[in-house]
Amino acid sequence: MAQKCEMKLLGSCGSPFVTRVKFVLKLKSIDYEYIKEDLANKSELLLTSNPGLQKVPVLFHENEPISESLVIVEYLDEILPNVHPILPLNPLDRAHNRCLAYYIDTVYCPWLKRFMLARDSKKKEEAKRLIIGGSAMLEEAFVKLSKGGTFFGGDEIGYLDVVLGCYLGWFKFFRIIFGFNVIDEARNPRLVQWEKSMWSHEVIRSVIPSDEIYMNFFKMLLGFLPPMPMHVRARI
Numbered sequence: 001m002a003q004k005c006e007m008k009l010l011g012s013c014g015s016p017f018v019t020r021v022k023f024v025l026k027l028k029s030i031d032y033e034y035i036k037e038d039l040a041n042k043s044e045l046l047l048t049s050n051p052g053l054q055k056v057p058v059l060f061h062e063n064e065p066i067s068e069s070l071v072i073v074e075y076l077d078e079i080l081p082n083v084h085p086i087l088p089l090n091p092l093d094r095a096h097n098r099c100l101a102y103y104i105d106t107v108y109c110p111w112l113k114r115f116m117l118a119r120d121s122k123k124k125e126e127a128k129r130l131i132i133g134g135s136a137m138l139e140e141a142f143v144k145l146s147k148g149g150t151f152f153g154g155d156e157i158g159y160l161d162v163v164l165g166c167y168l169g170w171f172k173f174f175r176i177i178f179g180f181n182v183i184d185e186a187r188n189p190r191l192v193q194w195e196k197s198m199w200s201h202e203v204i205r206s207v208i209p210s211d212e213i214y215m216n217f218f219k220m221l222l223g224f225l226p227p228m229p230m231h232v233r234a235r236i
Contacts, residue, residue, distance in 0.1 A: 007032040008060040010046060012039050013209050014217025016109070017069035018057045020166035022207045024076050027084045027157065040220055070101060073162060087159045093145070094159075097152075100141055101163045108134045112170065112182070117221060131182055138164065139188040146190075150197045157201065165198050173214040 009025070009032050011018030025032055037046055037056050049058045049065035059066045059075070066072050077086040088094045111134060115127035145152050145160065152160035171182045183191040198204050 006062060008035055009033070010035045010037050010049065010058040010060070011056045012037045012217070013213045014220075015056055016166040016170060017055075019169070019207060019209065020069045020162050021057045021059065021072050021076075023157075023162040023165065023204060024073050024086060026203045026207055027086070027162075028076060028080050029083065030076070030080070040223065069166075070105065070163070073159070077159075084156070085158075086153075086162065088153070096145065097159045100138075100145070100160060104138075104160075104163055108138070109167070112167065112174075113221075115178075115180075116174070116218065117225060119225075128180060132187065135183050135188050135191065139183075139191050142190050142194060146194075151194065157198075157204070161194075161198065165204060168195060168198055168204070169208045169211075169214055171195070173211065173218070176211065177215075177218075 007025075007030060009018070009021060011021070011034065013036065035045070037043060039056070042054060046056065046058065047054060049060070050056075050067040053067060055067070057067070057069055057072060059072045061075075061079075066075055073086060088097055108131075111127055111130045115124055115131060118124040118127055141160075142152060147154055149155045151157050152164070157165075167182075174180045174182050183195060185192050199208075
């Protein structure tokens with residue numbers, strides 16, 4: 001039976017950060033109302049609930065807004081610690097998890113976005129090289145932190161699984177649209193097995209958006225870019 005919590009989630013389909021919060025809400029069986037946000041025409045609700053960043057997701061609990069996906073994930077874990085715990089109990093493990101999550105969101109994710117939106121082959125190849133190096137580091141971290149388990153969290157999906165797992169749909173999108181394996185069997189065998197395990201998990205599979213949603217989100221991101229100069233367009 002779902003936990004009775006009066007929550008609302010303001011989000012945009014295709015956003016990995018919104019997907020991340022949805023993972024935790026479903027893993028913890030929390031009922032919530034989803035409010036779809038149009039990032040191309042931001043609502044008054046978003047502007048007033050997250051005026052500093054004006055980004056999704058925003059979680060409303062008892063009418064109080066909470067922003068930033070990692071903050072929301074930890075908040076949900078704190079208010080329902082006994083239902084599918086997300087963060088490790090050991091303080092040192094928790095610190096290592098938080099450090100890697102910071103790397104994923106502030107370094108690795110921007111490389112993915114840079115690759116996706118690059119307008120010339122040189123910049124795309126440079127971003128690709130950085131992503132491959134970052135994926136190798138994540139492979140090493142998985143071997144260490146999973147402690148022989150199926151997931152970063154061991155035998156159960158944990159904090160880093162939802163932090164990195166929110167990009168699984170985008171990894172698939174990269175393979176389909178760009179022909180690029182962000183994580184590759186030859187380079188990252190343990191992460192590939194992790195990816196398969198995540199996709200086979202009922203909760204994770206049910207939350208990841210469709211390929212069509214990712215394509216629409218990609219087109220929206222392209223729409224935010226400034227017009228390409230003619231002399232640049234001619235070289236592509």
